[in-house]
Amino acid sequence: MIFEDPQQRRWRYSLLLFSALLATALLIGALVVSGLLVPPPIPDTLSQRKLLSAAAIREDMERRIKPRFTPEQFARLARMRAKNRWRLDRLVKGAIEGAMPFAEGSVVAFVLDDDPLSVASLEHHLAQLDVVVPDWFELPGAGCELVERSSEKLRRLLSRAEVLVLPRLANLHQGKWRGAETGEFLRSDEARQCLAQKISARLLQLSADGLNVDLEDLAPEDSEYFLEFLVDLRKELRRFGMRLTVDVPFQDPAFDYEYIAKVSDAVMVMAYDEHFPSSLPGPIASRDWLEQSLDYVIPRLIPDRMVMVLGAYGYDWNVERREKLAEGITFTNTVNLARAAGSLPHFVEGIENSHFAYRDEDEAVHEVWFQDSLALWNQVRRAEKRNISRFGIWRLGTEDETLWHFLGQDRPPKRPDLLQEVPAAKTVEFYGEGEVLTVRTRPQPGRREFATDEQELIREGVYSLVPTGYLVERRGGEGRQVVLTFDDGPSAEWTPAILKVLEQFQAPAVFFMVGEQVLRYPELVEAVAEAGHFVGNHSFSHPHMDEITPAEARVQLNSTQRLIEGLTGRRSPLFRAPYTADVIIDDEAGLAPMRIGLEEGYLVVGANVDSQDWKLLEPQAIADHVVYELLRGAGQIVLFHDGGGDRRATVEALRLLIPRLRALGFQIVSLDRLLEIERRELEEALPWGERFISWSSAVTAWLRSWGFAIIGGLFFACTVLAALRILLLGGVTLIDRYWQRRRRENGAANPNSGETPMVSVIIPAFNEEKVIAATLEALRATDWPRVEFVVIDDGSKDRTAEVVETIAAADPRVRLLRQENAGKAAAANHGLREARGEIVVAVDADTIVSAPAISRLARHFADPEVTAVCGNVEVGNVNSWLTAFQAVEYVTSQNFDRRAFSALNCISVVPGALGAWRRQAVLDAGGYSHDTLTEDADLTLAILRAGGRVIYEPEAIGRTEAPESLSAFLKQRFRWTYGTYQCLWKHKRAFFRGTLGWIGLPNMVLFQILFPALSPIGDLVMVASIIRGDWSAFLAGYLAFLFMDVCASLLAFWLDRKPKWWLLLLLVQRFSYRQIMYYVSLKSMLAALRGMRHGWRKLERKGTVSSSLAPVAQVKRP
Structure with missing residues (x-):
């Protein structure tokens, strides 16, 4: 038998080949997966060899520079106040009554509206606060002027909170206290009253609860006017039930604490700045200084109106440059x-502030003093012993997070041990200027070790592990330098066009590529790199990076990075998050899309100049917009797109923009030049250990690119071939039908009008007890006069022979031949040898033949050129979806094909269910062969190769029993498919000879072997294309083919007189039934490789075919 290999050498060789291919694929897959999961080591492009300087982390913080007075000035001020005491008493008379102090235990927080860190801290700890003081009002000069800087975000946040909101009025302008201008304002009665009214009106609009006054750097002689202003404010605010609070420093003679306390609802005593920016280095608030200051202010204040404000910040002094603040x-x-400098801060015993020192990159010594939670713990404990229960924080965003363990509402019991573990910072800090970001420190918790005394006051301590948060460096260039960048590519249409423009003008650029596009067009990645441009990472599938998990984000980065490495041979540290080119970041949320990239060590390249080529359609408009943004100093990096849409306008805009920028004095530079680093720092050669992983990704990219191209080409070719096949078959069928009708109209004689030859109907049978009687009953009803019915019992184990003998006893035309079980081919040959007729009609034992079928077949043999005639086989048991699908297939595939191939003389199979042969021609061809499982197809091809003619007779109808279970169906189709493979191999020399070799056999190869084998891949590609959104071409091709398939099927239904509703079955069949054949094709291929012998695989008969042939329109619907 064809493909039989008793030694199974073919299978062993196939297994070896398959194992080698599988091992190679697994190795490549393992390397690719490791590349996805294991991030490549990104080079430290912006080196940290030097210590970070204090200047590099400058934080725009208000400087509270306090005036210092000589003893003589103190004495003179005291004498002046004693002299004017009666006037001050009258001024504040009645102010003590009706005060609205804060509740005991209240916590007040100062927040800077323009500081993202301050607002972020407020959001985190809002529930722990009682009073919030936002810095919304500024006193700019001497007149009745009020500047407001409140943001909608903070107003909305506070409007929903259950806290008192007291906007702060400060005389701070551009970092400097305007004491002189404020003094001039205070000396004007009209200006004071005007401003008081204006403030109260605005507070009402803001739904605020009062006002906080913070006027500093005042001259001592202005203290009375300051008090008068507070009285004006109190009267105005009281009209609307609002509070007045005042900020005062420790021991400042410009402030009369006693009278300020009388006129205010709360006095915010600023317990910090013992040392300040212009002083020598020292603690923010040492123990002795704090105790002395409290001794000074407590007797002068009303106890329930005093709020002690803690300083939660630090100062960094450059010891060697005293002139510098x-x-x-x-x-x-x-x-x-401290982490960058390698220092461990320590809590100094006796001083009770924390301290460390370091050297900067210029070898200058710095001293840092700061107040962490250790210092503030002691300050709160000491204040509580003096019956102070109301505390404030200057300011949110600067504090040690563990402060909230002992300050604020809903705090746990006060225990110093809670201060040992220091969490990583939740906020993100930036320093430097520019649009290229790199992370310098990442979040890491820390730990402090300290000792306490019997009163649980902390004596001394040290940071055994310094905590860190995100510290992000901004980098950029100077002057009129511009970097061009392109996102979302590569694109087959627009990336090459942009490269040509850049080459024309000798302009460098950076291309941020999407991994999916890299897989499609790997050659463009190489083209960009070879042109001297940088290639950056723009994720794999262009998601919103802040909407996916960190693990998914890392896979996005790793996969694209490995592809770029494999294709360019270089490691790029450049990354730009999708939808996030603008790096003007106000808060931690703004950093979220690029966080993973920063954590992995990438340089995040922003672009504060958006060309808006995704929105603007005119090249001139794009160029004008970029020039405008650059001239106003928006940034130095420009964002364009070379993918993601029609970029025709971008290409033309570049032609206009590049020469125009150069004419304006701008330099278009590469990114390394902008950053003033070596080019190799942005294009590090891959180490050998990393190359295999990256090369595997490159191989995957090329395989995917070429694979999709090949599969796309095959899909197109298959669609075209299938369409051409439908057109050819339909056209030939209609033409042949036309000529047959013309011949009938011209009076062509009946081809069998002469003598009637003897016809032998041979029926191989094996265990056909259930159906053989019905089959013979239908055959015996034939209208052909000279006929015999030869039943060959192939060793049946049931009562098949007894049933036939009973019928034969009643009808001498029926004969029974017996043999040992040898298979269907042997049984058919036995019957062929014993047949008496010159025409043999082969019929399956389950086929119900129409009465005129034999005469319709036999009449064609009047033409001596006709060697065989196909009958019209239909499904006779349409009682389920499976059998209905087979019925549709018989009509639209088998019978429709035979109509056309009959005219071309290349019918590939005369079915064993119903077909007629010239007996001598069959004997000359060697009879039915044992070489294949489809002996009828094998014989048909042998007859055609011998020069015979095979035609189709649609009026010779036979109903066969189709498999009703899936297992039976798969068994039958395996025999057909495997037998087809065997026939093609056996008759391979017939290719490209006659219509059989040019049409019939290629049709079998393409549409019975290759199409079923490739269809699963096509389905996967279709699904992948739909997921990627690149499905239009595939869908258009498929719909075009489906339309032609439907048209051809309608023609087949019409020719076979089938009901039109069968078209619905066809549509369902195309999307379900076809997929079953994938398994059959695969199984048949494996069977051919294994080389095992396969038998007849006869199906168990159910006997469900009706013994009478009903009209087609009455076929039972499933």
Whole structure:
């Protein structure tokens, strides 16, 4: 038998080949997966060899520079106040009554509206606060002027909170206290009253609960006017039930604490700035200084109106440059700086503030003093012993996070041990200027070790592990330097066009590529790199990076990075998050899309100049917009797109823009030049250990690219071939039908009008007890006069022979031949040898033949050129979806094909269910062969190769029993498919000879072997294309083919006189039934490789075919 290999050498060789291919695929897959999961080591492009300087982490913090007075000035001020005491008493008379102090235990927080860190801290701790003081009002000069800087975001946040909101009025302008201008304002009665009215009106609009006054750097002689202003404010605010609070420093003679307390609802005593930016280095609030200051202010204040404001920040002094002011730094700044400098801060015994020192990149010594939770714990404990229960925080966003363990509502019991573990900072801090970001420190918790005394006051301590948060460096260039960048590519249409423009003008650029596009067009990645441009990572599938999990984000980055590495041989540290080119970030949420990239060590390249080529359609408009943004100083990096849409306008805009920018004095530079680094730092050669992983990704990219191209080409070719086949078959069928009708109209004689030859109907049978009687009953009703019915019992184990003998006893035309079980081919040959007729009609034992079928077949043999005639086989048991699908297939595939191939003389199979042969021609061809499982197809091809003619007779109808279960169906189709493979191999020499070799056999190869084998791949590609959104071409091709298929099927239904509703079955069949054949094709291929012998695989008969042939229109619907 064809493909039989008793030694199974073919299978062993196939297994070896398959194992080698599988091992190679697994190795490549493992390398690719490892590349996805294991991030490539991104080079440290912006080196950290030097320590970060304090200047590099400058934080725009208000400087509270306090005037210092000589003893003589103190004495003179005291004498002046004693002299004017009666006037001050009268001024504040009645102010004590009706005060609205804060509740005991209240916590007041100062927040800067323009500081994202401050607002973020407020959002985190709002529930722990009682009073919030936002810095909304500024006193700019001497007149009745009020500047407001409130943001809608903060107003909305506070409007929903259950806290008192007291906007702060400060005389701070551009970092400087305007004491002189404020004094001039205070000396004007009209200006004071006007401003008081204006403030109260605005507070009402803001739904605020009062006002906080913070006027500093005042001259001592203005203290009475300041008090008069407070009285004006109190009267105005009281009309609307609002509070007045005042900020005062420790021991400042410009402030009369006693009278301020009388006129205010709360006095905010600023318990910090013992040392300040212009002073020598020292603690923010040492123990002795704090105790002395409290001794001074407590007797002068009303107890329930005093709020002690704690300073939660630090100062960094450059010891060697005394002329330079110290820089205010947050707690996160402080620990980041200590970590970078390799210092361990310590809590100094006796001083009770924390401290460390370091050298900067210029070898200058710095001293840092700061107040962490250890210092503030002691300050709160000491204040509580003096019956102070109301505390404030200057300011939110600068504090040590563990402060909230002992300050604020719903705090746990006060225990110093809660201060040992220091969490990583929740906020993100930036320093430097520019649009290229790199992370310098990442979040890491820290730990403090300290000792306490019997009163649970902390004596001394040290940071055993310094905590850190995100510290992000901004980098950029100077002057009129511009970097061009392109996102969302590569694109087959627009990337090459942009490269040509850049080459024409000798302009460098950076292309941020999407991994999916890299897979499609790997050659363009190489083209960009070879042209001297940088290639950056723009994720794999262009998601919103802040909407996916960190693990997914890392896979997005790793997969694209590995592809770029494999295709260029270089490692790029450049990344731009999708939808996030603008790096003007106000808060932590703004960093979220690029967070993973920063954590992995990438340089995040922003673009504050958006060309808006995704929105603007005119090239001139794009160019004008970019020029405008650059001239106003928006940034130095320009965002364009080379993918994601029609970029025709972008290409033309570049032609206009590049020469125009150069004419305006701008330099178009590469990114390395902008950053003033070596080019190799942005294009590091891959180490050998990493190359295999990256090469595997490149191989995957090329395989995917070429694979999709090949599959797309095959899909197109298959669609075209299938369409041409439908057109050819339909056209030939209609033409042949036309000529047959013309011949009938011209009076062509009946081809069998002469003598009637003897016809032998041979019926191989094996265990056909259930159906053989019905089959013979239908055959015996034939209208052909000279006929015999030869039943060959192939060793049946049931009562098949007894049933036939009973019928034969009643009808001498019926004969029974017996043999040992040898298979269907042997049984058919036995009957062929014993047949008496010159025409043999082969019929399956389950086929119900119409009465005129034999005469319709036999009449064609009047033509001596006719060697065989196909009958019209239909499904006779349409009682389920499966059998209905087979009925549709018989009509639209088998019978429709035979009509056309009959005219071309290349019918590939005369079915064993119903077909007629010239007996001598069959004997000359060797009879039915044992070489294949489809002996009828094998014989048909042999007859055609011998020069015979095979035609189709649609009026010779036979109903066969189709498999009703899936297992039976698969068994039958395996025999057909495997037998087809065997026949093609056996008759391979017939290719390209006659119509059989040029049409019939290629049709079998293409549509019975290749199409079923490739269809699963086509389905996967279709699904992948739909997921990717690149499905239009595939869908258009498929719909075009489906339309032609439907048209051809309608023609087949019409020719076979089938009801039109069968078209609905066809549509369902095309999307379900076809997929079953994938399994059959695969199984048949494996069977051919294994080389095992396969038998007849006869199906168990159910006997469900009706013994009478009903009209087609009455076929039972499933």
